[in-house]
Amino acid sequence: MIDKRVASADAALAGVTDAMTIMIGGFGNAGMPGDLIDALIRHGARDLTIVNNNAGNADSGLALLLKERRVRKIICSFPRQVDSWHFDKLYKEGAIELELVPQGNLAERIRAAGAGIGGFFTPTGYGTQLAEGKETREIDGRQYVFERPIHADFALIKALRADRWGNLTYRKTARNFGPIMASAARCTVAQVQHFEPLGALDPEAVVTPGIFVNRVLVVRSDVSTPAQAEA
Amino acid sequence: MIDKRVASADAALAGVTDAMTIMIGGFGNAGMPGDLIDALIRHGARDLTIVNNNAGNADSGLALLLKERRVRKIICSFPRQVDSWHFDKLYKEGAIELELVPQGNLAERIRAAGAGIGGFFTPTGYGTQLAEGKETREIDGRQYVFERPIHADFALIKALRADRWGNLTYRKTARNFGPIMASAARCTVAQVQHFEPLGALDPEAVVTPGIFVNRVLVVRSDVSTPAQAEA
Amino acid sequence: MSKFSRDEMAARVASDFPEGAYVNLGIGLPTLVANHIPRDREIILHTENGLLGMGPAPKPGQEDPDVINAGKQPVTALPGASYFHHADSFAMMRGGHLDFCVLGAFQVSAAGDLANWHTGAPGAIPAVGGAMDLAIGARNVYVMMEHLTKAGESKIVPKCTYPLTAVGCVSRIFTDLAVIDVTPRGLVVVDIADGLSFDELQQLTGVPLARAANLAPTTP
Amino acid sequence: MSKFSRDEMAARVASDFPEGAYVNLGIGLPTLVANHIPRDREIILHTENGLLGMGPAPKPGQEDPDVINAGKQPVTALPGASYFHHADSFAMMRGGHLDFCVLGAFQVSAAGDLANWHTGAPGAIPAVGGAMDLAIGARNVYVMMEHLTKAGESKIVPKCTYPLTAVGCVSRIFTDLAVIDVTPRGLVVVDIADGLSFDELQQLTGVPLARAANLAPTTP
Numbered sequence: 001m002i003d004k005r006v007a008s009a010d011a012a013l014a015g016v017t018d019a020m021t022i023m024i025g026g027f028g029n030a031g032m033p034g035d036l037i038d039a040l041i042r043h044g045a046r047d048l049t050i051v052n053n054n055a056g057n058a059d060s061g062l063a064l065l066l067k068e069r070r071v072r073k074i075i076c077s078f079p080r081q082v083d084s085w086h087f088d089k090l091y092k093e094g095a096i097e098l099e100l101v102p103q104g105n106l107a108e109r110i111r112a113a114g115a116g117i118g119g120f121f122t123p124t125g126y127g128t129q130l131a132e133g134k135e136t137r138e139i140d141g142r143q144y145v146f147e148r149p150i151h152a153d154f155a156l157i158k159a160l161r162a163d164r165w166g167n168l169t170y171r172k173t174a175r176n177f178g179p180i181m182a183s184a185a186r187c188t189v190a191q192v193q194h195f196e197p198l199g200a201l202d203p204e205a206v207v208t209p210g211i212f213v214n215r216v217l218v219v220r221s222d223v224s225t226p227a228q229a230e231a
Numbered sequence: 232m233i234d235k236r237v238a239s240a241d242a243a244l245a246g247v248t249d250a251m252t253i254m255i256g257g258f259g260n261a262g263m264p265g266d267l268i269d270a271l272i273r274h275g276a277r278d279l280t281i282v283n284n285n286a287g288n289a290d291s292g293l294a295l296l297l298k299e300r301r302v303r304k305i306i307c308s309f310p311r312q313v314d315s316w317h318f319d320k321l322y323k324e325g326a327i328e329l330e331l332v333p334q335g336n337l338a339e340r341i342r343a344a345g346a347g348i349g350g351f352f353t354p355t356g357y358g359t360q361l362a363e364g365k366e367t368r369e370i371d372g373r374q375y376v377f378e379r380p381i382h383a384d385f386a387l388i389k390a391l392r393a394d395r396w397g398n399l400t401y402r403k404t405a406r407n408f409g410p411i412m413a414s415a416a417r418c419t420v421a422q423v424q425h426f427e428p429l430g431a432l433d434p435e436a437v438v439t440p441g442i443f444v445n446r447v448l449v450v451r452s453d454v455s456t457p458a459q460a461e462a
Numbered sequence: 463m464s465k466f467s468r469d470e471m472a473a474r475v476a477s478d479f480p481e482g483a484y485v486n487l488g489i490g491l492p493t494l495v496a497n498h499i500p501r502d503r504e505i506i507l508h509t510e511n512g513l514l515g516m517g518p519a520p521k522p523g524q525e526d527p528d529v530i531n532a533g534k535q536p537v538t539a540l541p542g543a544s545y546f547h548h549a550d551s552f553a554m555m556r557g558g559h560l561d562f563c564v565l566g567a568f569q570v571s572a573a574g575d576l577a578n579w580h581t582g583a584p585g586a587i588p589a590v591g592g593a594m595d596l597a598i599g600a601r602n603v604y605v606m607m608e609h610l611t612k613a614g615e616s617k618i619v620p621k622c623t624y625p626l627t628a629v630g631c632v633s634r635i636f637t638d639l640a641v642i643d644v645t646p647r648g649l650v651v652v653d654i655a656d657g658l659s660f661d662e663l664q665q666l667t668g669v670p671l672a673r674a675a676n677l678a679p680t681t682p
Numbered sequence: 683m684s685k686f687s688r689d690e691m692a693a694r695v696a697s698d699f700p701e702g703a704y705v706n707l708g709i710g711l712p713t714l715v716a717n718h719i720p721r722d723r724e725i726i727l728h729t730e731n732g733l734l735g736m737g738p739a740p741k742p743g744q745e746d747p748d749v750i751n752a753g754k755q756p757v758t759a760l761p762g763a764s765y766f767h768h769a770d771s772f773a774m775m776r777g778g779h780l781d782f783c784v785l786g787a788f789q790v791s792a793a794g795d796l797a798n799w800h801t802g803a804p805g806a807i808p809a810v811g812g813a814m815d816l817a818i819g820a821r822n823v824y825v826m827m828e829h830l831t832k833a834g835e836s837k838i839v840p841k842c843t844y845p846l847t848a849v850g851c852v853s854r855i856f857t858d859l860a861v862i863d864v865t866p867r868g869l870v871v872v873d874i875a876d877g878l879s880f881d882e883l884q885q886l887t888g889v890p891l892a893r894a895a896n897l898a899p900t901t902p
Binding site (some may be wrong): 243258259260261262284308309310311312315318319322323329331332333334336337338339344353354355356357358359360361374401402403404405406407408409410411417438 | 697722729731732746747749750754759765766767768769771772773775776794795800805807808809810811813814815818819833845846847848849
């Protein structure tokens with residue numbers, strides 16, 4: 001019987017090795033898979049390439065992974081925040097590589113990887129620093145930039161509910177990068193708050209079909225989403 | 232107050248003119264917007280380019296539009312069926328142009344139009360007749376074909392429920408091309424079975440946000456989906 | 463001369479939105495616009511982190527950490543709202559489905575080029591977020607900004623000296639001194655602060671301006 | 683010599699699927715495979731018109747016109763199923779997320795080229811559907827077909843003469859006479875019908891074959 005649950009956050013990361021590309025879901029704290037990031041810090045893998053919208057906040061999660069100097073390169077749209085001091089320090093030291101990608105191109109490149117698209121022409125970024133050195137093309141009178149897919153070895157995401165096939169639903173704007181990252185990685189691990197019997201999720205409302213999910217970690221006491229805020 | 236409902240199928244097609252490109256949802260009969268197609272037949276527009284997965288079945292809907300010789304060109308993946316006799320006849324007479332597109336490229340080209348993508352490289356069709364004359368490119372050791380978006384003037388689709396903002400949910404595999412066609416047309420008209428008060432649709436389960444829908448036609452007695460089959 | 467206040471600028475922007483418009487309000491000054499949408503008009507707000515039908519800030523104590531806007535501030539969802547993932551959200555933007563976006567700016571050029579994401583200062587950490595996607599995506603790109611820098615220089619310039627966000631994307635500029643359309647024939651002033659003359663405005667602005675036909679005569 | 687029956691072919695295909703495999707069964711002969719999935723294994727079936735977790739045909743009278751497969755036949759949805767739109771469904775295929783697809787064929791070449799969509803006959807109306815997407819998308823592309831045409835010619839050919847569906851995509855061929863792997867070193871026979879010798883199989887096949895190390899010795 002298929003059951004994608006894993007026993008622990010550490011077991012969820014089996015197979016992670018140095019120098020891998022790892023996608024981490026979330027937009028700020030919404031949708032950030034805190035337990036899986038903590039496990040990644042414990043795991044010890046280094047020389048990682050991380051794909052996330054941001055570059056860590058304050059002194060937890062992704063920011064700590066950066067602080068531990070385990071990240072060689074970060075691919076993101078918005079690293080600079082009031083509380084991104086760990087990234088800021090590494091960046092100013094030249095101790096981390098930054099690939100800055102407009103947020104929509106970041107999302108579309110991740111989606112392209114999951115959808116088997118070899119590359120695409122986007123109008124976003126044309127004529128800007130972020131398109132320097134990239135192929136451009138005029139199509140029907142509009143200028144576009146060629147962008148490539150971003151594949152990952154692992155995707156670590158957070159969802160609200162899962163069943164044993166790995167079908168997922170999300171919670172409000174915490175959905176953000178989860179569904180597309182799930183499709184773009186060789187191994188996708190979802191941290192969820194609720195585990196449901198097979199058939200309990202409405203097939204019309206499943207957001208990420210289980211085909212995109214390899215492992216499910218059930219984390220009932222998720223502090224980042226207070227119980228009273230659940231819907 | 233926003234209310235995207237229209238009073239009749241004929242009103243739903245206001246603005247349709249000759250020589251337009253019109254997307255019609257459905258995979259066979261599932262998701263086919265029968266009332267809107269009938270209105271298009273009554274409307275009289277001709278020289279149309281139709282985008283649909285098929286090329287009409289038996290003696291109703293799209294098949295009748297073809298029979299009336301109102302379609303100059305059809306863009307589809309699977310025209311030949313046991314009951315596609317109206318298309319077959321026109322095709323053999325040379326009275327209709329066929330652009331045959333692999334089904335996944337058809338879907339992705341429609342999605343690209345809705346997403347503002349200028350074109351993309353797909354592995355599907357490489358090395359086949361259907362890629363003849365098209366640009367190809369090797370990317371990371373794999374061969375791809377360049378495909379362009381398909382935009383439409385109108386999209387006629389069928390959904391299950393709508394609210395006055397035009398938010399839509401679909402019914403089972405009748406979802407098929409509806410959501411992507413809704414995004415790819417200048418004017419999208421959805422034929423639905425149920426009209427719901429604003430807020431009645433679960434925001435987590437809305438499949439097509441109202442931003443993609445211009446007009447809603449409520450058709451309560453939809454014979455193609457018997458009441459006992461509703462979920 | 464009486465400059466437009468920030469609230470007056472926001473109200474002027476909001477008055478441009480027709481009933482049923484889909485609008486994205488950028489971070490900073492543009493968020494003020496939400497407070498000025500006419501009560502008799504239904505305007506649907508988009509936030510690029512995956513929500514259409516965004517409502518106002520929640521009451522204190524009612525914040526939900528999973529309902530935030532692009533600035534990561536707590537917001538609410540109205541009846542009729544929908545949630546979607548990032549690729550779908552940016553497809554809405556890039557695909558031209560938003561009627562308006564309102565953005566802040568460092569500079570706008572006479573051709574409508576926008577610079578609003580990066581000062582380009584040595585050592586500054588760049589961050590772009592969704593600015594470039596909004597700038598190329600919305601049908602009407604509105605800019606809200608002070609007319610002049612703190613040093614008194616025009617932020618409307620012949621050519622942007624800051625790094626570009628997008629080329630030729632701005633349709634209308636709302637400043638504390640004027641409302642200016644970007645047109646194929648150049649910049650056209652459609653409104654002007656009370657007590658400021660067209661000539662005075664022109665003197666403060668680094669680019670030639672034209673008068674709109676319906677521009678009210680102002681005190682000299 | 684006792685040829686593999688259609689059910690035997692289907693059972694042989696199904697026995698290759700490990701627990702938890704995601705599988706798409708093409709129109710025609712491959713649909714038989716669904717009847718032969720071992721009861722102790724959970725296999726999840728995909729149909730490209732937007733359903734993952736497809737179940738068997740409904741009982742007569744229970745058909746739902748909105749629950750159909752790619753061949754437009756009525757099917758059912760199992761507990762755990764999900765529905766999605768066409769772009770998402772073909773992203774699953776193109777993106778390499780399906781473990782197996784099983785397709786019929788007119789011809790397969792020694793290099794694994796597949797021809798299964800069009801005879802190319804003058805006047806024939808072409809129709810491709812999802813065949814090309816399945817052929818390039820699944821991690822393992824299985825072909826089920828008769829070994830020979832009605833005229834007795836090998837359907838395994840040096841080079842396809844029918845229009846191609848995809849280049850070098852086939853991983854394993856199941857015929858009524860043998861099971862053959864497509865490998866970088868050529869075609870390798872892994873199973874053979876009872877009473878048919880390897881040499882006889884080779885004589886019937888238009889392409890050089892090799893024996894797999896574990897190929898059971900057969901009666902001469």
